[in-house]
Amino acid sequence: MTNKPLKALGVGLGSTVALLMACGQANAATCTTSTPLATVLAAGFSCTEGNTTFSGFTASGADVATTVVEFAMVSPTMDAVTLSRDGGTFAPGSVTFDFMATETAPHLIVEASVGIDVGTVMPVATTVTTFNGLATSPATLSNSQSGFVMFGSGVSTVAADNTSHIPSGAFVSSLTDIFSERRETAVPEPASLSLFALGLLGLGFSRRRRS
Numbered sequence: 001m002t003n004k005p006l007k008a009l010g011v012g013l014g015s016t017v018a019l020l021m022a023c024g025q026a027n028a029a030t031c032t033t034s035t036p037l038a039t040v041l042a043a044g045f046s047c048t049e050g051n052t053t054f055s056g057f058t059a060s061g062a063d064v065a066t067t068v069v070e071f072a073m074v075s076p077t078m079d080a081v082t083l084s085r086d087g088g089t090f091a092p093g094s095v096t097f098d099f100m101a102t103e104t105a106p107h108l109i110v111e112a113s114v115g116i117d118v119g120t121v122m123p124v125a126t127t128v129t130t131f132n133g134l135a136t137s138p139a140t141l142s143n144s145q146s147g148f149v150m151f152g153s154g155v156s157t158v159a160a161d162n163t164s165h166i167p168s169g170a171f172v173s174s175l176t177d178i179f180s181e182r183r184e185t186a187v188p189e190p191a192s193l194s195l196f197a198l199g200l201l202g203l204g205f206s207r208r209r210r211s
Helices: 191-210
Strands: 034-036 046-049 052-060 068-075 078-084 093-103 107-118 126-131 134-142 146-155 157-166 172-183
Touching: 046 068, 052 078, 078 093, 093 107, 093 172, 107 126, 107 134, 107 157, 126 146, 146 157, 157 172
Parallel strands: none
Antiparallel strands: 034 068, 046 052, 052 093, 068 078, 078 172, 093 157, 107 146, 107 172, 126 134, 126 157, 134 146
């Protein structure tokens, strides 16, 4: 795997992946930069990126053998999770990708955003994402659009539910969720920062697709 876009963002992450004990009391390992989809779908998988622990992964419509989940600390207050074909594209149909993001106190998630990376303008691929059941703004994303949800005073846990509908001829290579956090006494992150981070990730994925 070469020309990793997340490495281009200067991400330096650990290389340990662990399974939680069935009782869920074991500490989650540090998330790896690129983890096989099969690994995150294993029962009890959990990993931590900065102050955020990711768990409860489910997915459908993505080839387990060729799909990876990429974790990145975009900034000290932003963590990204990307479902990626690692240089390829997803097959036509519906792709779902769901998981939980939980903050370590006193940190809270104040915003969650989503973006998709595509290689064509037509036909149009659409994505619908909810965070804690709340629809993004805009609610339906087409091709390279981004959407976000603000949580007001912040929440400690977010359930991310993504569904992409990919028509024949569309080339979708990745779907990224970004979580912006703050400490309870801090000022919430503005929405523009999360969308800017999604743009940076998109540029990286585009460079990899052309290579």
